[in-house]
Amino acid sequence: xxxxxxxxxxxxxxxxxxxxxxxxxxxxxxxxxxxxxxxxxxxxxxxxxxxxxxxxxxxxxxxxxxxxxxxxxxxxxxxxxxxxxxxxxxxxxxxxxxxxxxxxxxxxxxxxxxxxxxxxxxxxxxxxxxxxxxxxxxxxxxxx
Amino acid sequence: xxxxxxxxxxxxxxxxxxxxxxxxxxxxxxxxxxxxxxxxxxxxxxxxxxxxxxxxxxxxxxxxxxxxxxxxxxxxxxxxxxxxxxxxxxxxxxxxxxxxxxxxxxxxxxxxxxxxxxxxxxxxxxxxxxxxxxxxxxxxxxxx
DNA sequence: TATAATTCGGACAAAATTATCCTTTATTTT
DNA sequence: AAAATAAAGGATAATTTTGTCCGAATTATA
Ligand code: FES
Ligand code: FES
Numbered sequence: 182x183x184x185x186x187x188x189x190x191x192x193x194x195x196x197x198x199x200x201x202x203x204x205x206x207x208x209x210x211x212x213x214x215x216x217x218x219x220x221x222x223x224x225x226x227x228x229x230x231x232x233x234x235x236x237x238x239x240x241x242x243x244x245x246x247x248x249x250x251x252x253x254x255x256x257x258x259x260x261x262x263x264x265x266x267x268x269x270x271x272x273x274x275x276x277x278x279x280x281x282x283x284x285x286x287x288x289x290x291x292x293x294x295x296x297x298x299x300x301x302x303x304x305x306x307x308x309x310x311x312x313x314x315x316x317x318x319x320x321x322x323x324x325x
Numbered sequence: 326x327x328x329x330x331x332x333x334x335x336x337x338x339x340x341x342x343x344x345x346x347x348x349x350x351x352x353x354x355x356x357x358x359x360x361x362x363x364x365x366x367x368x369x370x371x372x373x374x375x376x377x378x379x380x381x382x383x384x385x386x387x388x389x390x391x392x393x394x395x396x397x398x399x400x401x402x403x404x405x406x407x408x409x410x411x412x413x414x415x416x417x418x419x420x421x422x423x424x425x426x427x428x429x430x431x432x433x434x435x436x437x438x439x440x441x442x443x444x445x446x447x448x449x450x451x452x453x454x455x456x457x458x459x460x461x462x463x464x465x466x467x468x469x
Numbered sequence: 470t471a472t473a474a475t476t477c478g479g480a481c482a483a484a485a486t487t488a489t490c491c492t493t494t495a496t497t498t499t
Numbered sequence: 500a501a502a503a504t505a506a507a508g509g510a511t512a513a514t515t516t517t518g519t520c521c522g523a524a525t526t527a528t529a
Binding site: 353368 | 473474475476477478
């Protein structure tokens with residue numbers, strides 16, 4: 182569904198949000214540790230998320246990654262997915278034709294679009310805050 | 326969503342079904358031509374589909390691939406996806422945790438499972454025949 | 470029986486994705 | 500000012516996926 186990079190990106194962003202709720206700024210090392218991901222690769226992904234304004238970074242000692250409380254509400258999953266995986270999930274055809282195109286649809290088009298629309302709605306309506314709060318109360322996990 | 330191999334596999338299977346409806350057996354070359362896919366790679370995928378009984382192959386002159394009319398109804402999209410991509414789509418966690426597990430869910434679990442269940446239902450209820458008939462009447466396309 | 474057409478299967482190659490390493494830059498603390 | 504800390508960025512490596520090539524096996528036809 183999502184690329185590995187995107188999976189790490191979402192987990193990382195949720196972890197940053199969770200810690201920011203506690204007022205803590207977190208390092209790449211801590212993030213990678215807590216979401217069980219390769220450190221250097223995670224660093225690259227955090228750079229992407231920083232460039233696309235999903236999270237905020239601070240260099241130097243006491244530096245790290247953080248996200249403001251208000252941004253946790255405005256940042257939706259769709260932004261993270263778009264920042265890392267691009268818009269394939271939105272414009273791609275389920276059977277791999279150049280683009281999904283209702284004028285010259287593939288045999289799966291109608292059924293595929295129905296599912297994709299739901300997915301899109303879900304991604305666009307799910308905020309980072311929402312995901313972080315489940316973690317906070319210990320209902321959900323970022324690693325196992 | 327699906328791997329390239331799986332996309333080719335579905336397109337190929339649908340084309341074989343369409344031609345079998347006309348009583349024609351088709352070669353790898355024709356299939357690859359008609360679904361606009363790399364020939365040799367498509368041949369590998371057709372082998373997988375043959376081994377998993379999705380389609381039937383005949384060697385030698387006048388040989389090729391075909392599928393019986395009754396099998397077009399029993400063969401569902403889910404079988405093709407499973408034959409090529411395995412069960413990742415069913416057991417995988419949306420955020421990349423080892424396995425999707427409701428006992429220790431990731432933050433996206435509930436929302437992800439909802440979408441995945443719909444996808445699963447769609448794949449399990451869509452037959453090859455259904456996909457082939459849209460093509461037959463010129464409503465849908467396997468290449469563009 | 471020889472030939473040609475076709476799938477099958479293994480080895481190999483290219484491209485994309487995932488992952489690591491190391492140097493540079495910014496910033497805080499001493 | 501120097502040292503230490505942390506992200507940024509570039510080069511490179513490993514792995515997976517995608518794709519190619521070619522000989523072997525099978526079978527219809529001449
Ligand atoms: S054309 Fe294939 S999904 Fe729309
Ligand atoms: S645990 Fe992540 S989707 Fe179920």
